[in-house]
Amino acid sequence: MDQLFSVLLQLFEPQHFMFLILGVLLGLSVGILPGLGGTTGLAILLPFVSSFEPSMALALMIGVLAPTTTSDTFPAVLIGIPGTAGSQATVLDGFPLAKQGFAARALSAAFTASLIGGLWGAFILSISIVFAKPIILAVGFGEQFLLIILALIMIGALTGANLVKGLASCTIGLVLGAIGLAEITGDPRLTFGSLYLVDGVPLIIVGMGLFAIPEIVGLLQSRSTIAGKDGLKGGWSQGMRDVASNWFLVLRCSTIGVIVGALPGLGGTVVDWIAYSHMRQTAKNPENLGKGDIRGVIAPESANNAKEGGALIPTILFGIPGSGNKVLLLGGFLLIGIEPGIEMVTTQLDMTYLIIWSLALANVLGAGICIFLARPMSRITTTPYYLLAPVLIALIFFATYQINRDWNDFVGLLFFGLLGVILKTFGWSRPALLIGFFLSSKIELLSYQTSAVYGFSFLTRTGSLILIFVAVVTVWFLLRQKIQNELQSTDKSQQQAHMIVTASFMVFPIAMAIGVLGLDARASLYPMVLSAVLIIFLIFILWSQLRSLQSTRIGTPLPDKVLMRDVFSQDGALWPQLLEFSNLVIFMMLIVIFGFPIATVLFVICFIVHREPTRFVIASLLGFTLVGLMWLLSNLLTLQYPAGWIVNFVNLPWWLSGH
């Protein structure tokens, strides 16, 4: 108690508080751009950390780190782009809300949930960290393995109305996730001898491609604004009332966030999906989920701040970073003389509490600022498509390039973007594919590690029994929900298109199977089994599609949208979408010729002027502002942008002449 009290005094000390706010502001401004986040902010700060007084440096670092999971909600809700991997679930209902004109409501609900979730998470953390050590040490390989299986089962709820298609989507993700060096033997799997694929495809590229690009293509197609003809409908204060009336959901999801964030194995990225699935399974009247239900925003957002707190537990107790940005935070801790270890919860408990509550306070500050920004920011959804779309395309490419600084990232983005458009059009589950992709390597490794250490005896450990029990309960919840039959399309040619798409997905398992042929069994067994399972799924789907084609039964003329009512709307035919997709290809070609910054100016100006010839001034203004921003970031972060073919002929400044 004394410790808590003295910490509270320290927390609101003017200097500490000021540095915290400073950090929060820096974190917010960095985090609002997709692709950059707290990690970038911390990386900018780290060189300066040792020149500050330790407690101030600590406040600054935590301030930078905290609001990333908050501010990435802006792009997720407003434009359907998951700014970080952690905001992917928020897109699911947040973006449909924005499309209906309720952007302000979705944002204010998200930030309020984030704020309360962060505080509740800090509260749970303060109590649990004292006796967390034995619990965390009890989670061995077997428990981690079961935890991932449990996550897969829970997220199975996201597979949409057609269960087999959802499972197949997930398996495609698992197969794609197996690309890269085999974890166990180091054999290359389907890397085509390229350096790029050695590490596998980056998760954020898969996320951006599957979610952001189809939305941008949709926006281009609509020739309107995101919010549509009706414009903004407000609802800012409604968002906060939504959170209040769902308070129990917030507490449950933030508790899930702390636990999953703290446990080894799963990693923070899936927390949002787990929270979303949990909400879906326990929600009464889930009909509207995926089409703009506010609970779909509240659940993941209340978990993602809490998760950051949870990830602090292994960082503080063992010096083992619980998530990517904790690696940097740990580096910062060590710089200012904080040594992780069990002392942190005995003799240095006050320092631990200072860290936890600084994080909580930074969350409150960050979310608070964001709540006030929600209303003005929601105007983005009323920006005409011809202004918004080119900027978004440039932003996505920028975010993509931040991952590896590699040309192949662009190729990957276009590939997964195209895949995303196809999946969306033909009613395959994009979230299931993404989750499968993310968990693939973990499943393979943990199954191997578990069998090496325990064999099957892991199933009788206490932790395992608890997890198996939870899994059974989850399955029961799943089965309780009505599983609906796929409603067949009535149009014969469209049904044939469905079949062509299904058949073309065969390329994934077949390529993988051929690619791993002849490798060591420990490298090839896992992808082989997955490929076999996927082929069986695809054949089954083809067979059922063929059957419905032959029956030529004219069913009730329901729109195709019903197919995937849970996972975005399925809209539009493929061809017009591909036409709009070609804008991205054009931009890519401009980059190849002129390099990224110059291509951005050209693309933004030409695109806007082509569609609305009168808007030349604003077009040039936008184009040059973007380049100014790039120049600034280049200086701050020592960035070189991808240079084009023209550098062979023209001498360009350093930041334009990269590789």
Add this chain to the structure above:
Amino acid sequence: MTSRNILKSTAIAFTISIGLASTALAECNFEGETITIVVPFGEGGGTSQTFGFFQPYLQKYLPGNPLIQMLNVPGGGSIKGANQFHNNQVVDGTYLLATSTSTVLNQAAGNPLVEYDLGAYKPVALIESNVHWFTSPTVSATAYDLGPLKERSLNLFALNSPSSADMFHVWIINKLGLDNARPIPGLSSSNGYQAFLRGEIQLSSHGTANYLRQVKQGIDAGEITDLMTLGWIQPDGSIERVPYAPDTPTFAEQFETMTGAPLSDDDLDTYMAINAIWNQASKALFLPTETSDEIVQCWTNAFAEIVKDTDFIAEAPNRLGPFPLIIGDDARPVVARATSLSDGVVDQLNNALKANRLSYRIER
């Protein structure tokens, strides 16, 4: 003794070593220039942090006080960034490559994707580290009696990937005669350490930094048993114990205890190569191949000045670890040992991989 005190006492090592660095005169001036250090890893990683620490000192001691910037080019286990450096070499002293163990190993192991050649570059400075092995008291082995380890039916140890830097584990553990030891691949050193704390693996290891920060307190509290270090190679080639763990035998000592004979021939060569890759050149800074001797001298002079700086001496043990820098000419033989493995060494390592049923092989 807490780890902080150990770090302080080892600051002495720094002050001793600086007397050896030569400071011949060299003509060069970087005034108004920007120096780019290519870091083939992500921002905030170990290599970025190490050379980020040098940034202000280099700016201070390089003639003309140039701006120092780090260009992070992550990907492909550092091959991508190093290849990029190789194909864009600028020889005026403003373009350098920072490496870590995995960069060195990828070349030594003959990875076909490697285009760079560290052996041809001009090494400026190496930042040394060491490796520590330890076990749990429940195994009841000690550093002076590995018998109980040998008698167990199975000892598990963590291995990131047979193609990664810690592939040497299998050779080291094999050479101790622990035929009952088996690697569990796919565990990074921190995940491996966590599995060790959970009691799932019996043999665990950590580099110097994490040993001092995490393991040492467990050893002092009797919760962890120290087994051995890889050993600290002196300029004359002798193998010493590390200064902050004076009671812990080196691998060379343990080898002699277990086999009755000191390291020799291919065993010794392999050990020296492993030590060069893993310890001595664990972090390194290179100038391009064609850089003139004068410019190389400028850089080594700057490092010789840096290690005399009082701020540096105060901070370095905490930021870089307790070992002195290996500067300029002293670094050349180390880099040569690390990057070109003799046939005998390659056979040794491949045999150890084979004995552990790992399919990965080093290419000649």
